[in-house]
Amino acid sequence: MxxxxxxxxxxxxxxxxxxxxxxxxxxxxxxxxxxxxxxxRHMVPNSCFSTAIPGSPTTGLGLAGxxxxxxxxxxxxKGIRGRSSSVAGAxxxxxxxxxxxLKWFLLLIPATTFGLGTWQVQRRRWxxxxxxxxxxxxxxxxxxxxxxxxxxxxxxxxxxKVRGRFDHSxxxxxxxxxxxxxxxxxREAGKLASSADSGANVITPFYCTDLGVTILVNRGFVxxxxxxxxxRSRGQIEDEVxxxxxxxxxxxxxxxxxxxxxxxxxxHYKDLEAMGRVTGAEPILIDANLKSTVPGGPIGGxxxxxxxxxxxxxxxxxYGLCAATSYLWCKKFIMKLPV
Numbered sequence: 001m002x003x004x005x006x007x008x009x010x011x012x013x014x015x016x017x018x019x020x021x022x023x024x025x026x027x028x029x030x031x032x033x034x035x036x037x038x039x040x041r042h043m044v045p046n047s048c049f050s051t052a053i054p055g056s057p058t059t060g061l062g063l064a065g066x067x068x069x070x071x072x073x074x075x076x077x078k079g080i081r082g083r084s085s086s087v088a089g090a091x092x093x094x095x096x097x098x099x100x101x102l103k104w105f106l107l108l109i110p111a112t113t114f115g116l117g118t119w120q121v122q123r124r125r126w127x128x129x130x131x132x133x134x135x136x137x138x139x140x141x142x143x144x145x146x147x148x149x150x151x152x153x154x155x156x157x158x159x160x161k162v163r164g165r166f167d168h169s170x171x172x173x174x175x176x177x178x179x180x181x182x183x184x185x186x187r188e189a190g191k192l193a194s195s196a197d198s199g200a201n202v203i204t205p206f207y208c209t210d211l212g213v214t215i216l217v218n219r220g221f222v223x224x225x226x227x228x229x230x231x232r233s234r235g236q237i238e239d240e241v242x243x244x245x246x247x248x249x250x251x252x253x254x255x256x257x258x259x260x261x262x263x264x265x266x267x268h269y270k271d272l273e274a275m276g277r278v279t280g281a282e283p284i285l286i287d288a289n290l291k292s293t294v295p296g297g298p299i300g301g302x303x304x305x306x307x308x309x310x311x312x313x314x315x316x317x318x319y320g321l322c323a324a325t326s327y328l329w330c331k332k333f334i335m336k337l338p339v
Contacts, residue, residue, distance in 0.1 A: 109329075110322045110326040113318045113321040116314075117319040124311035128309070134157055134305045138157055142160055142244045143160055145208070145211065147211060149283075156249050160245060160247055160286060162208050162242070163210050164210070166205070166217070166236075166237055167214075170204070170278070171202055171229060172267055174201040174268070175199065175268075177201045177302075178197070179197065180303070199222050199227070201219075201222075201298075202220065202298045203219075204219050213284075215284040215285070216272070216281050217288055219300065220288060220298035221302050222298045232296050232297060234296030235296035237294060245287050248285045248286065249272075250272035251271065254269070270285060
């Protein structure tokens with residue numbers, strides 16, 4: 001019985017040493033380690049987890065070394081290592097591909113901003129030409145006023161001359177308006193607040209004796225305190241006069257601009273069709289020039305020919321963004337420096 005018991009103990013020790021050696025080799029994979037720990041401990045008693053068996057002719061250490069060699073010989077460790085290397089290589093290739101995609105995607109930012117800057121250069125050239133054309137048209141010699149609507153559409157901002165009488169009983173008021181004064185605007189350019197008084201532009205029916213039609217004439221600006229015609233009776237001309245004005249077309253209501261209040265005679269934009277219905281005039285409007293101003297009357301010359309031109313600011317902005325993003329892109333992907 002004793003030799004059999006000793007042989008059984010030796011075999012149990014061999015199995016325990018083999019299992020522990022296998023566990024030590026499988027530490028590279030935590031999932032396999034947990035799996036074997038959960039299963040080997042059910043197969044081998046806790047008392048057999050020993051490196052040496054007392055009374056046995058062979059030490060546990062020798063059995064463990066023998067079992068470890070057997071594991072290395074029989075288990076496919078080389079395949080596991082090969083698969084690990086393949087996975088690492090695939091991950092590295094995927095990261096390299098992602099970096100390439102990110103590199104070319106981020107290059108779109110400086111390319112787009114450069115395109116927008118170039119587009120603003122062209123827009124500024126077009127705007128300057130448009131302003132020059134308007135100024136040249138305003139300074140042109142006045143021509144007789146045509147009554148053909150199609151011809152009038154081609155003559156906006158063109159000076160025309162008419163002769164006739166005003167009908168002051170049907171004045172219309174476009175308000176609020178400020179005085180158009182190029183010299184004052186040049187002095188106050190860049191200021192946050194303007195010292196201009198608020199008032200209105202006076203639109204008066206004008207019967208053209210040479211054409212036999214009634215048109216609308218923007219006589220000019222009056223301050224709010226002079227809005228009532230009785231306060232400027234000196235400037236209400238009754239005689240026949242000849243004046244020069246700038247052809248203007250009807251306007252459409254812009255966003256956030258209130259509707260015209262016809263009953264209160266409070267107009268916010270020039271709706272020539274509606275103005276013509278109220279006054280009985282043709283939907284033709286001219287802005288009287290500054291020379292038409294009479295003492296005590298509205299101040300003429302209220303045609304604003306300057307156009308908004310902020311393209312230079314946009315050019316500096318877009319090209320500046322292009323330069324900054326190009327520098328960061330080169331630093332990141334060309335010089336390989338941390339951003």
